[in-house]
Amino acid sequence: MTVISPTAAPKTKRQPSIFSRRFRRSTPGKVGAVIVAIFVLLAILAPILKPYDASSDRNYRLNLKPPSVAALWNKEVAEEYRDPVTGQVDAWSHPFGTDNLGRDVLTRVWHGTAISLKVGVVSTVLALVIGTLVGVLAGFFGGWFDSITGYLSDVMLAFPSILLAIGFASIFSADNPPLLISAINKLFVLGSPQLVTAMLAVSLVQIPVYMRLSRAVVLGLREREFVQASGALGATQIRTVFKHVLPNSLSPLIVQGALSIATATIEVAALGFLGIGAQPPLPEWGTMISDSRQYYVDSPWTMIFPGLAIFLTVLGFNLLGDGLRDVLDPRSTQ
Amino acid sequence: MGSYLIRRILRTLLVMLGISLLVFVFVRSIPGDPATAMLGERATPQAVKNLRTQLGLDKPWFFNPANPLDAQYPKYVAALAKGDLGSGIKSNIPVRDELGSRFPATAELSLAALFFALAIGLPAGILAALRRNSIWDNLATTISLVGVSMPVFWLGLLLSYFFAVKLGWLPPSARLGNESTLQPITGFYVLDGLLRGKPADAWDALRHLILPAIALGSIPLAIIARITRSSLLDVLGQDYVRTARAKGLSQRTITLKHALRNALLPVVTVIGLQAGALLGGAVLTETIFSWPGIGSWVYEAISQRDYPIIQGGVIFAALVVSVTNLLVDLSYASLDPRIQYR
Numbered sequence: 111m112t113v114i115s116p117t118a119a120p121k122t123k124r125q126p127s128i129f130s131r132r133f134r135r136s137t138p139g140k141v142g143a144v145i146v147a148i149f150v151l152l153a154i155l156a157p158i159l160k161p162y163d164a165s166s167d168r169n170y171r172l173n174l175k176p177p178s179v180a181a182l183w184n185k186e187v188a189e190e191y192r193d194p195v196t197g198q199v200d201a202w203s204h205p206f207g208t209d210n211l212g213r214d215v216l217t218r219v220w221h222g223t224a225i226s227l228k229v230g231v232v233s234t235v236l237a238l239v240i241g242t243l244v245g246v247l248a249g250f251f252g253g254w255f256d257s258i259t260g261y262l263s264d265v266m267l268a269f270p271s272i273l274l275a276i277g278f279a280s281i282f283s284a285d286n287p288p289l290l291i292s293a294i295n296k297l298f299v300l301g302s303p304q305l306v307t308a309m310l311a312v313s314l315v316q317i318p319v320y321m322r323l324s325r326a327v328v329l330g331l332r333e334r335e336f337v338q339a340s341g342a343l344g345a346t347q348i349r350t351v352f353k354h355v356l357p358n359s360l361s362p363l364i365v366q367g368a369l370s371i372a373t374a375t376i377e378v379a380a381l382g383f384l385g386i387g388a389q390p391p392l393p394e395w396g397t398m399i400s401d402s403r404q405y406y407v408d409s410p411w412t413m414i415f416p417g418l419a420i421f422l423t424v425l426g427f428n429l430l431g432d433g434l435r436d437v438l439d440p441r442s443t444q
Numbered sequence: 445m446g447s448y449l450i451r452r453i454l455r456t457l458l459v460m461l462g463i464s465l466l467v468f469v470f471v472r473s474i475p476g477d478p479a480t481a482m483l484g485e486r487a488t489p490q491a492v493k494n495l496r497t498q499l500g501l502d503k504p505w506f507f508n509p510a511n512p513l514d515a516q517y518p519k520y521v522a523a524l525a526k527g528d529l530g531s532g533i534k535s536n537i538p539v540r541d542e543l544g545s546r547f548p549a550t551a552e553l554s555l556a557a558l559f560f561a562l563a564i565g566l567p568a569g570i571l572a573a574l575r576r577n578s579i580w581d582n583l584a585t586t587i588s589l590v591g592v593s594m595p596v597f598w599l600g601l602l603l604s605y606f607f608a609v610k611l612g613w614l615p616p617s618a619r620l621g622n623e624s625t626l627q628p629i630t631g632f633y634v635l636d637g638l639l640r641g642k643p644a645d646a647w648d649a650l651r652h653l654i655l656p657a658i659a660l661g662s663i664p665l666a667i668i669a670r671i672t673r674s675s676l677l678d679v680l681g682q683d684y685v686r687t688a689r690a691k692g693l694s695q696r697t698i699t700l701k702h703a704l705r706n707a708l709l710p711v712v713t714v715i716g717l718q719a720g721a722l723l724g725g726a727v728l729t730e731t732i733f734s735w736p737g738i739g740s741w742v743y744e745a746i747s748q749r750d751y752p753i754i755q756g757g758v759i760f761a762a763l764v765v766s767v768t769n770l771l772v773d774l775s776y777a778s779l780d781p782r783i784q785y786r
Binding site for chain 1: 488
């Protein structure tokens with residue numbers, strides 16, 4: 111038995127891997143990563159820096175006040191925020207203003223971050239795992255399994271995704287959610303069975319996308335020499351699929367994953383906006399915009415800030431996806 | 445071509461069957477009994493039972509051992525094939541009739557959105573590809589990134605706040621002003637105004653159309669600009685473009701005659717795929733702008749649990765998407781003669 115001892119290599123600074131070098135060259139990737147990191151940080155810090163209970167938070171004396179930062183340049187707003195006793199103006203008391211129940215819009219938007227990130231990531235990961243598994247098996251084995259799953263994805267892709275999600279989300283009753291939905295609700299501390307339903311609906315709609323994508327990738331890989339060699343060396347088909355085919359088909363799936371977190375975030379917010387996602391008083395961004403529809407003509411800040419949060423999160427994930435594509439799939443970028 | 449056409453149409457029909465099955469199961473899985481919903485909570489059990497019999501809800505779903513065709517799904521498909529989608533629970537108007545009267549509104553909005561997306565997206569994509577890495581390229585890339593990241597419903601509210609509420613340039617909702625007396629002919633109000641010889645009405649309808657069309661068109665615009673850019677860049681790198689340049693053709697001729705036509709194939713595919721996105725986005729846009737189309741109708745039906753309307757609207761949307769995809773597939777041959785159907 112020979113023992114290979116590591117040769118004492120001269121101590122050099124570890125070279126950054128090719129991926130991190132490529133990623134650092136990709137401007138959209140860097141910007142996206144920073145935006146996403148900021149939102150993740152905000153979500154983690156929210157309960158620590160500003161504990162919040164959505165159900166008990168209301169203050170009728172302060173309803174629909176404009177953003178207090180405007181007090182710095184706007185006299186009228188300054189008057190609104192002038193303390194009657196001390197005469198001081200606190201421009202930072204409600205920087206984004208308050209909503210119809212006198213709730214601080216900043217706090218609600220801030221606490222909505224965790225909800226949107228969780229929902230976007232969980233629904234995408236679910237769709238990615240299920241869709242990829244089915245797609246890889248369909249692509250590798252072909253035959254009747256491929257035909258049936260192909261037909262199913264044809265049918266599902268024929269629906270406008272938001273309509274399919276609406277249909278799915280309306281199946282489950284809110285008062286008596288099935289065990290699975292209450293379990294997911296507890297597991298991810300989402301606080302609303304309807305939000306879980308909306309999340310699963312958005313996830314379901316994305317599954318055919320991953321089925322198609324992974325199937326196409328596997329079809330290309332199946333005839334490659336290393337896959338053939340694995341079979342020739344006596345590996346079982348299952349081993350070949352999970353050891354050789356799957357790891358080599360992950361790049362486009364990861365890129366698609368980042369991009370579909372963006373889509374999922376928008377769609378869950380859209381369901382919330384239509385009233386079939388998260389329910390008030392949960393500070394979900396889409397639901398907040400839906401609430402603001404009665405007031406935004408006079409109090410636009412109730413609509414602008416939650417929307418801005420959705421926009422920035424989605425922008426972050428889209429940029430990150432573009433950056434990952436530059437890194438993992440350089441041939442596809444011009 | 446002939447056999448391909450037949451196979452492709454058969455596949456579309458098969459997909460339609462799958463759609464009907466999925467919607468059938470969905471609607472029957474929604475909690476609550478339609479008969480109770482129609483009669484109200486105070487109805488006697490006997491009345492509910494009678495109505496269930498009348499509606500055929502007491503029959504088995506798929507298969508009746510006594511009489512194979514006397515089950516809910518076969519009857520439902522047979523009715524669908526005749527175009528019978530039932531009637532709304534609240535209004536009792538046949539879904540098909542209301543679908544027909546609301547479709548022009550959605551079609552007008554979707555076409556206007558698509559027109560807006562093409563009018564800005566195509567030139568932006570072309571310019572970005574021709575002047576690669578210039579300020580125009582960066583601008584087009586940024587616009588398309590912002591477009592795909594913008595939630596449609598938020599953009600709609602922003603547009604309506606700034607251009608309708610704040611500036612008062614455009615109306616915030618509906619298809620026509622209150623004092624308008626336009627008599628519809630086609631249901632496309634801008635066209636109807638011109639056909640009736642009343643340019644003022646056409647102008648009124650157009651002003652109502654602008655904001656919702658921009659909101660609905662933002663995502664297709666972004667995607668069209670992106671695809672046009674990358675597709676044109678791809679084609680401009682091809683050998684035959686270099687040959688054309690070596691022949692001494694002007695850049696203009698090369699772009700217009702040689703590159704653009706070939707670059708448009710993926711763009712056409714994407715436009716076809718946008719049919720679904722437009723119908724889905726219409727639910728949100730029409731809700732915000734009180735646009736009396738299919739989207740806002742389905743949205744109201746959801747909040748009132750009016751199942752025949754949800755069912756009819758969703759099936760209709762899926763039908764439009766399937767047929768559009770079919771047409772896109774068939775249009776390839778005329779755009780690219782190298783493609784042969786077998």
